[in-house]
Amino acid sequence: MESESGGSAAAFGAEASARENKLLWPRQWLVVGREDELPQPAHYFTWERTGVPLLILRGSDGEIRGFYNSCRHRGAPVVREARGRNRALRCQYHSWTYDTLGRLVSVPDERDFVDLRLEERSLVPIRVHAAGGWVFALEPGADTAPPMSPPRQSDRFRTIRTMSLTAACDWKVAASRLADLALEGAGDEGDPIGPNGRVAGSDEFGVGLFTWPTSPTTCEIQAIVSAPDWGEEDSPADAPEWQARFGRLTRAVERAAGTASEEQAGIDLDGPQSASAGTRAICEAVGRLTDGS
Numbered sequence: 001m002e003s004e005s006g007g008s009a010a011a012f013g014a015e016a017s018a019r020e021n022k023l024l025w026p027r028q029w030l031v032v033g034r035e036d037e038l039p040q041p042a043h044y045f046t047w048e049r050t051g052v053p054l055l056i057l058r059g060s061d062g063e064i065r066g067f068y069n070s071c072r073h074r075g076a077p078v079v080r081e082a083r084g085r086n087r088a089l090r091c092q093y094h095s096w097t098y099d100t101l102g103r104l105v106s107v108p109d110e111r112d113f114v115d116l117r118l119e120e121r122s123l124v125p126i127r128v129h130a131a132g133g134w135v136f137a138l139e140p141g142a143d144t145a146p147p148m149s150p151p152r153q154s155d156r157f158r159t160i161r162t163m164s165l166t167a168a169c170d171w172k173v174a175a176s177r178l179a180d181l182a183l184e185g186a187g188d189e190g191d192p193i194g195p196n197g198r199v200a201g202s203d204e205f206g207v208g209l210f211t212w213p214t215s216p217t218t219c220e221i222q223a224i225v226s227a228p229d230w231g232e233e234d235s236p237a238d239a240p241e242w243q244a245r246f247g248r249l250t251r252a253v254e255r256a257a258g259t260a261s262e263e264q265a266g267i268d269l270d271g272p273q274s275a276s277a278g279t280r281a282i283c284e285a286v287g288r289l290t291d292g293s
């Protein structure tokens with residue numbers, strides 16, 4: 001991997017992590033969730049997996065939008081809950097309040113803010129795109145075309161289970177081990193989605209696996225499982241076939257996390273040469289994405 005100065009850039013460790021935070025994550029469409037998490041206007045969730053606080057919400061007009069979760073008064077988080085539904089998003093600090101389109105609609109005592117123009121203090125938007133039931137987000141300034149709908153994914157599916165596991169390895173090592181996994185029920189390793197994920201599915205279920213950095217030496221493996229929408233019926237999650245499916249997926253992900261941690265322990269942090277071929281391929285792809293300015 002060539003650095004901006006022409007030298008060899010580290011693929012792992014604090015230097016690589018800092019470079020990815022600056023040049024990778026802000027430039028890529030990232031999977032931040034699923035459309036069914038926002039079933040009605042005013043439903044929202046917050047997201048911060050790459051260190052930048054985002055707010056994703058469905059507006060009163062039915063559109064899904066994204067914003068930096070940062071109040072235009074002094075930058076405090078506007079929303080502190082992981083998810084919820086509220087038509088008036090009120091910052092806890094001084095009660096500036098925004099609507100579901102991100103517009104500042106009220107300030108407690110406007111006389112304290114001479115020359116304040118509410119229309120100039122809307123939440124700062126990010127780009128959001130929905131495809132195949134997934135919600136993607138991209139920070140402003142990145143000139144990247146919206147992702148295509150992932151193959152074999154249906155927007156008629158609904159999230160039935162999410163799982164999260166911490167692995168003692170760089171996210172790229174975990175991603176390479178997950179790429180070897182025959183995703184539950186699909187019989188193969190699925191299709192790439194973004195720089196850090198893959199999805200698989202059939203008529204009966206969908207699964208997305210993502211690896212997110214939590215430190216230069218640890219990551220989160222996130223699994224999102226979806227099923228055909230069950231409408232007003234009870235969720236089928238407790239049915240034996242789904243419990244068995246969750247169990248198989250959990251064990252497979254735990255095994256992948258274990259082998260990724262073992263691989264990480266044998267990697268020379270000065271370079272990816274000692275990593276597996278799959279990990280080296282991911283490091284090279286990330287190197288291309290973070291090359292240049």
Ligand code: FES
Nearest residue numbers: 071073074091094
């Ligand atoms: S920081 Fe949000 S109202 Fe002051």
